[in-house]
Amino acid sequence: MKIEKLKEKSHWLRKELFEMVVRTKKGHFPSSSSIAEVVVALYYGGYLRVNPKNPREPDRDRLFVSKGHAGMVIYPILEDLGFVPKGELAKFTKAGGMFRFYPDTSIPGIEAISGSLGHGLGIAAGHALAAKREGRKYRTFAVLSDGECYEGSTWETAMFAAHQQLDNLVAIVDRNGCCILDHTEKCVRQEPFEDKWEAFGWHVLRSDGHSYVELTRALDEAVSGRIVGKPIAIISKGVKGKGVSFMENRPGWHNRMPTDAEIQQARTELAINCITS
Amino acid sequence: MSDVPQKLPRDSFIDEIYAEAIRNDRVYFMSADLGAKALDRFRKDCPGRFIHAGICEQNMVDVAAGLAQCGKLVYLYAMAPYVTLRCYEQIKVALGHMELPATLIGNGIGFSYTDAGPTHYATEDISCMRALCGCEVISCSDDTSVIETARLTYREPALRYVRLDRKFLPQVYAAGDTRFLTDGIVLTDEGEDACIVTNGYMLHKAREARVNLAKQGRRIALVDVYRIKPLDPKVVRRVLEPFSRIVTLEEHYLAGGIGSAVLEAMADASLSRPVLRLGIQDRYFCENGGRDYILGLSGLDVPTITSNVAKFLS
Known part of the structure; x- marks a missing residue:
C-alpha cells in the first residue's frame, strides 16, 4: 500500500479509537494513538502476512501488542480486515461483544493475552524459537511500550533472544517517554535507551513513530534478510496522545476521560489528519 | 535398604522424558540453570530441544508459553521455589489463562535442600500453586509415582506442577500399581x-x-x-x-x-x-x-x- 493510503488509514483509525473510548468510557486513547502508525504499517503495509480467514495458520506472521493497555489499537483493523464480523467494534467492552478492554486469545487475530506488562516479548520469543527449530519462515513482531521496559522480564528475554540469534523476531519499542505518573526520565531514568538494546545484543533501528517514510524504511530493513543472527529492535519515537493537542506528551492523560468540551475539541482536531509523511 | 531406588527422583523423571523426546520431537526441556545426571544425556542427544532459559524463570515461563502455542510439549525445570513463586504471575497469565499444557518440575520440595535455608525451601508452594486456576498439583512419594507421573505428563498434557523430593524416597507403590493416577x-x-x-x-x-x-x-x-x-x-x-x-x-x-x-x-x-x-x-x-x-x-x-x-x- 502506498504511503498516501497508509496515511488515510491513520486518519480513520485514530478517529475510531477516540470514539471507542468516548462511547464506552473505557480504553486508552493516548497509548493507542502513539502506535497507530506502527500497526497500520504492519497490517496494511504488507509486513504482517496474516490470513483473516484462518487466523491460526501455522505459517502466519505473528504480532504481539505487548503493551496491552493499547491492545485496542488493532480492534478496528481486525474488523476492517474481516478477522471478526462487522459490528463487533460497536460492542467494544459491552456484554456479548468479542472485543475486551484488554485483548486475549478468545478474539480472532489476537495471539496472546496482554494487560500485564513484560510478557509479550517472551511469548513472541517462544514463537520465533519454534520457527527456527521447525525451519518455518514466519516472522514474529512484538510491540512494546517503553514503560514495559521497566519490567525485568523484558530484559530477561532480550538477553535470551539475542543468545538464540532470533533474527526472525522484531521488537518495535514505542519510545514515547511517558508512563502514568510522569515522563519516564523523571520516574526512573531509562536513557541511554537505544544503547541498552544494543548492549543486549540486538540490531537497533530507529524511526519516527508517526512517519510512514521512516517506519517503512525501518521495517523494510528489519525484514530484508540482511540482518543475520540478531533480533531486531526498532526504537519508534511515538507521541502519547498523538493527534489531540491537549493530550500529546502529557502522562496524566493515560487513562483520564475528556469532558464534553474536550471531546468536541478533540473531534475538531482529529477531523484533520495529523500524519503528514 | 533394599527398597531404595537407584536414581534420584529428578533422574527417574527426566529419563522418562528423555525416552519420550527420542520418540517425539515436540518435547522441549527448559532449565533455569538446574542440572541433573539424566539431563546430560538429553542435552547431548537433543541439543536443539534443551533450552537454557538463563537464570530467568520469568523468561522461561513466557517462552514456554510461546513454544506451547506452537504445539511443543514443554518441561520447565528449576528448584521448587523458583519454578513456582519466582515466576508466579507468568504461570497465571501466560500458561494458566491461555490454557497451555506445560509441566513445571519443582525439584527439592519441603526442606529437602538440607540446611540451605528459607530461600531454597519449598514450604508454601502447594498453597500457592493450588490457588492457580487450571493448574494440577502432584507430589511424588516414591520412584514408581515419579515414573508414572512423567509418563502422564506426555500422555495427557496439561498445566501441571510436579513436586519432586531432592532425595531418594523408599518404595510405596509396586511397579505397575497406578491407583494414585486414577484416585489421586x-x-x-x-x-x-x-x-x-x-x-x-x-x-x-x-x-x-x-x-x-x-x-x-x-x-x-x-x-x-x-x-x-x-x-x-x-x-x-x-x-x-x-x-x-x-x-x-x-x-x-x-x-x-x-x-x-x-x-x-x-x-x-x-x-x-x-x-x-x-x-x-x-x-x-x-x-x-x-x-x-x-x-x-x-x-x-x-x-x-x-x-x-x-x-x-x-
Whole structure:
C-alpha cells in the first residue's frame, strides 16, 4: 500500500479509537494513538502476512501488542480486515461483544493475552524459537511500550533472544517517554535507551513513530534478510496522545476521560489528519 | 535398604522424558540453570530441544508459553521455589489463562535442600500453586509415582506442577500399581484406629511413627495425597470414611497445604471427623542441623508425631 493510503488509514483509525473510548468510557486513547502508525504499517503495509480467514495458520506472521493497555489499537483493523464480523467494534467492552478492554486469545487475530506488562516479548520469543527449530519462515513482531521496559522480564528475554540469534523476531519499542505518573526520565531514568538494546545484543533501528517514510524504511530493513543472527529492535519515537493537542506528551492523560468540551475539541482536531509523511 | 531406588527422583523423571523426546520431537526441556545426571544425556542427544532459559524463570515461563502455542510439549525445570513463586504471575497469565499444557518440575520440595535455608525451601508452594486456576498439583512419594507421573505428563498434557523430593524416597507403590493416577488419594498402609493423611518424605516418617504406634496397640492407616489438586471429594470420602479420627501431616505451612486441601474435600463430601493437623510452624527456618532436625523444631520428628497422634487418639 502506498504511503498516501497508509496515511488515510491513520486518519480513520485514530478517529475510531477516540470514539471507542468516548462511547464506552473505557480504553486508552493516548497509548493507542502513539502506535497507530506502527500497526497500520504492519497490517496494511504488507509486513504482517496474516490470513483473516484462518487466523491460526501455522505459517502466519505473528504480532504481539505487548503493551496491552493499547491492545485496542488493532480492534478496528481486525474488523476492517474481516478477522471478526462487522459490528463487533460497536460492542467494544459491552456484554456479548468479542472485543475486551484488554485483548486475549478468545478474539480472532489476537495471539496472546496482554494487560500485564513484560510478557509479550517472551511469548513472541517462544514463537520465533519454534520457527527456527521447525525451519518455518514466519516472522514474529512484538510491540512494546517503553514503560514495559521497566519490567525485568523484558530484559530477561532480550538477553535470551539475542543468545538464540532470533533474527526472525522484531521488537518495535514505542519510545514515547511517558508512563502514568510522569515522563519516564523523571520516574526512573531509562536513557541511554537505544544503547541498552544494543548492549543486549540486538540490531537497533530507529524511526519516527508517526512517519510512514521512516517506519517503512525501518521495517523494510528489519525484514530484508540482511540482518543475520540478531533480533531486531526498532526504537519508534511515538507521541502519547498523538493527534489531540491537549493530550500529546502529557502522562496524566493515560487513562483520564475528556469532558464534553474536550471531546468536541478533540473531534475538531482529529477531523484533520495529523500524519503528514 | 533394599527398597531404595537407584536414581534420584529428578533422574527417574527426566529419563522418562528423555525416552519420550527420542520418540517425539515436540518435547522441549527448559532449565533455569538446574542440572541433573539424566539431563546430560538429553542435552547431548537433543541439543536443539534443551533450552537454557538463563537464570530467568520469568523468561522461561513466557517462552514456554510461546513454544506451547506452537504445539511443543514443554518441561520447565528449576528448584521448587523458583519454578513456582519466582515466576508466579507468568504461570497465571501466560500458561494458566491461555490454557497451555506445560509441566513445571519443582525439584527439592519441603526442606529437602538440607540446611540451605528459607530461600531454597519449598514450604508454601502447594498453597500457592493450588490457588492457580487450571493448574494440577502432584507430589511424588516414591520412584514408581515419579515414573508414572512423567509418563502422564506426555500422555495427557496439561498445566501441571510436579513436586519432586531432592532425595531418594523408599518404595510405596509396586511397579505397575497406578491407583494414585486414577484416585489421586490412596490408602497405602492398612489400619483401623485412625489414619494419617500425608505425602512425600512425611509419608515415610509416618511409616516409622506407625510402627511405634503399633507397639502401643494402635493400628494406624496411612494415606498418600498424590494429586493435591484436583481432589475428588467422592474419592476422599471413600478413602477416609472408615476412620473415626484423621491426622494430616505435611512438610509445609498449614495455611493452604494438604491438610487444607483434604479438609475442603471432606467438607464438600459432607464428611465430618475430628482432625489433627500437623505441619511446620509459621516462621522461617534458618537453623543448621539437617532436615530431620528442622522438622523436629515444628514437632514433625518421629517421636513427637508418635506422641501427638497417641494423645489425639486417647
